[in-house]
Amino acid sequence: MxxxxxxxxxxxxxxxxxxxxxxxxxxxxxxxxxxxxxxxxxxSKSDMPVQEAGKPEVSDLENSEMVSEGSQFGVQYYNELTEKEREILEKSNS
Missing domain, CATH: 1.10.287 (Helix Hairpins)
Structure with a gap:
């Protein structure tokens, strides 16, 4: 008590x-x-590994190895994220 x-x-x-x-x-x-x-x-977006996910040629990420084996998860995730950001920017500008 x-x-x-x-x-x-x-x-x-x-x-x-x-x-x-x-x-x-x-x-x-x-x-x-x-x-x-x-x-x-x-x-800060520059520190996010998501920005590198859409770039499978970067050799220091595990994602690049997965993409070289045929996985597209990182690339698809990056594309979806950038598309959502683009839509948000378009809505805020109009």
Missing amino acids: RKRWVATAVGALAGGAIAYLLKDEDNRNKVVDKAKNLQGSLS
Whole structure:
């Protein structure tokens, strides 16, 4: 029972501290900017092996060996992914 009260008190203190820090619009903007930067760095497309999946000639991936044996999974996945991205871009531009 006592642990629940401690957890509740810690949660309330943390929530209060966050609310106090984010009451200023400049601080909110800083947090939003940092979150967007973090999200952008985590979803960087240049680091994704999916970008290499459509290029079976790349010799450092296992996918190239599978494609040389006749597997088209990586290539098909790459094509489907790029098609979905293209559709999203077309919808957002129109």
